[in-house]
Amino acid sequence: MTIVKHELRQGKTAFLIWTAAIAFLLGICIFLFPEMKGDMDGISEMFASMGSFTAAFGMDKLNFGTLTGYYAIECGNVLGLGGAFFAALCAVDILCKEERGHTADFLLTHPVSRIRIMTEKLISVVLRITALNLIIYAVSVGSMAAIGEEIPWKEVNLLHLAYYLMQLEIAAVCFGISAFLKRGSVGIGLGLAALFYFMSLIANITESAGFLKYCTPFGFCDGASIVDTGKLDGAVLAAGLALGALGILAAYLHYPKKDIT
Amino acid sequence: MEAIVTRKLTKYYGKMRGISGLDLSVEEGDFFGFIGPNGAGKSTTIRTLLGLISPTSGEAKIFGKDVRTEKNAILAETGYLPSEALFYPGMRVRDALSLSADLRRKDCSAGAAQLCRRLDLDPSRKIDELSFGNRKKVGIVCALQGDPKLLILDEPTGGLDPLIQHEFFEILKERNTKGTTVFLSSHVLSEIRRHCRRAAVIREGELIACDSVDALSRTNARRVSFRGQAELEGLPGLKDITRTADGVSFLYGGEMKPLLERLAAGEISDLAVTEPDLEEVFLHYYQKEEA
Numbered sequence: 171m172t173i174v175k176h177e178l179r180q181g182k183t184a185f186l187i188w189t190a191a192i193a194f195l196l197g198i199c200i201f202l203f204p205e206m207k208g209d210m211d212g213i214s215e216m217f218a219s220m221g222s223f224t225a226a227f228g229m230d231k232l233n234f235g236t237l238t239g240y241y242a243i244e245c246g247n248v249l250g251l252g253g254a255f256f257a258a259l260c261a262v263d264i265l266c267k268e269e270r271g272h273t274a275d276f277l278l279t280h281p282v283s284r285i286r287i288m289t290e291k292l293i294s295v296v297l298r299i300t301a302l303n304l305i306i307y308a309v310s311v312g313s314m315a316a317i318g319e320e321i322p323w324k325e326v327n328l329l330h331l332a333y334y335l336m337q338l339e340i341a342a343v344c345f346g347i348s349a350f351l352k353r354g355s356v357g358i359g360l361g362l363a364a365l366f367y368f369m370s371l372i373a374n375i376t377e378s379a380g381f382l383k384y385c386t387p388f389g390f391c392d393g394a395s396i397v398d399t400g401k402l403d404g405a406v407l408a409a410g411l412a413l414g415a416l417g418i419l420a421a422y423l424h425y426p427k428k429d430i431t
Numbered sequence: 432m433e434a435i436v437t438r439k440l441t442k443y444y445g446k447m448r449g450i451s452g453l454d455l456s457v458e459e460g461d462f463f464g465f466i467g468p469n470g471a472g473k474s475t476t477i478r479t480l481l482g483l484i485s486p487t488s489g490e491a492k493i494f495g496k497d498v499r500t501e502k503n504a505i506l507a508e509t510g511y512l513p514s515e516a517l518f519y520p521g522m523r524v525r526d527a528l529s530l531s532a533d534l535r536r537k538d539c540s541a542g543a544a545q546l547c548r549r550l551d552l553d554p555s556r557k558i559d560e561l562s563f564g565n566r567k568k569v570g571i572v573c574a575l576q577g578d579p580k581l582l583i584l585d586e587p588t589g590g591l592d593p594l595i596q597h598e599f600f601e602i603l604k605e606r607n608t609k610g611t612t613v614f615l616s617s618h619v620l621s622e623i624r625r626h627c628r629r630a631a632v633i634r635e636g637e638l639i640a641c642d643s644v645d646a647l648s649r650t651n652a653r654r655v656s657f658r659g660q661a662e663l664e665g666l667p668g669l670k671d672i673t674r675t676a677d678g679v680s681f682l683y684g685g686e687m688k689p690l691l692e693r694l695a696a697g698e699i700s701d702l703a704v705t706e707p708d709l710e711e712v713f714l715h716y717y718q719k720e721e722a
Contacts, residue, residue: 272515276573
């Protein structure tokens with residue numbers, strides 16, 4: 171696990187910054203809830219009259235005046251986007267950074283197979299995403315307890331599980347892309363995560379674009395739908411997991427044979 | 432036993448030639464020089480031997496093991512120093528050395544400490560703050576600390592001061608005496624001449640000479656220098672012509688009789704015909720015929 175340890179050490183600063191930023195924003199949102207709860211009737215009415223945007227963010231199905239409804243939307247925006255960007259950044263750079271920084275000449279000339287290098291790097295990405303989500307989960311639940319609200323365990327657990335799986339899927343797709351890249355990758359990772367996010371918004375706005383939710387990892391973590399049905403959409407989740415598996419498979423097929431020039 | 436052997440080794444990058452039909456043989460325990468200008472195919476050869484790139488055709492073996500199928504076993508016995516030693520950001524020297532040792536699953540701390548001492552390298556320094564030469568020292572220690580059976584060194588002395596260069600070659604000689612095969616790719620021909628027993632010259636992806644350094648230095652070509660004037664226009668075999676205020680110096684690989692006739696017809700006050708050194712042999716192999 172030498173490479174896992176090395177990668178975790180290398181990514182420590184980025185991990186701490188992203189985790190602190192997401193935890194801070196999510197905590198702030200939760201601490202604002204008691205203050206906003208009193209004004210929620212007006213806010214819910216305003217959100218309900220925003221046309222397509224209401225549907226895009228699932229606000230037509232949720233009651234913004236409850237912690238569950240409020241958290242589902244805030245969680246979607248903060249943890250959803252923040253987590254997706256973090257996962258994309260971690261994974262899209264993980265293989266190609268060796269070529270970009272010319273460290274491939276160091277790493278790949280040691281007696282370690284490329285398959286093992288890839289596997290350890292992938293494990294390091296999964297560990298970072300898992301750690302970020304555990305910390306965020308603890309901060310969220312702790313913040314809810316701190317404001318004296320009853321914690322909607324089932325909904326919170328489902329929402330966090332969905333966002334965790336979504337981040338893993340984005341990471342898997344970006345890992346696949348990383349195997350094919352030689353140079354800069356950050357723009358590609360962030361762009362892809364944003365594209366996935368907007369695809370899910372479009373899928374929510376109009377039924378004719380509903381198929382898009384099968385093409386984006388955000389498709390199975392629509393907070394409104396999770397809170398509404400009390401479960402993750404199995405078909406969309408399966409499509410997402412298949413897309414992630416495809417990304418990893420592409421990486422394992424290509425990278426071991428890749429010419430490192 | 433051969434430490435390195437390639438047969439018809441060919442690598443094309445799309446339509447671009449890397450190396451073509453390379454037949455190379457390096458005996459175990461040899462101190463072997465690999466000479467060629469930029470773009471000749473030296474790095475392509477080295478990267479193929481290390482499994483960083485796959486050959487288009489042909490085969491390459493290190494200690495009898497195929498570079499395509501037994502890469503890990505080969506790398507376990509090989510230390511490599513790239514021409515530009517780059518490491519991960521934020522690392523200290525000791526972290527890089529320890530990472531390299533861990534990847535080899537060896538405890539190299541004693542060897543690393545000794546090498547750092549001899550090369551005057553401070554393990555507590557941050558690599559980002561090191562000069563090019565000091566980063567090169569980190570690469571050298573990484574390559575040597577595991578006592579590999581084969582050392583592949585790509586332009587190893589770039590950035591090193593003369594004292595450290597001397598110490599570095601002392602270390603290589605000690606290792607070579609103990610049986611380590613050294614494969615040294617270099618532009619610095621004096622290094623090859625001084626330290627290597629055998630050498631190969633590569634040009635435009637093809638091996639054009641491979642022999643002992645002594646034999647390579649022995650050539651029919653001669654360095655001719657004279658003071659005065661003589662008509663040399665059209666004389667075949669002239670290379671590396673340098674004109675000075677009162678004479679001419681050139682490398683001559685043609686028949687002696689026509690040269691002597693031209694010189695006799697001119698006005699020559701002094702003449703020297705000497706054996707060229709390896710640098711001049713290199714030019715002999717590389718320079719295009721001059722009219």
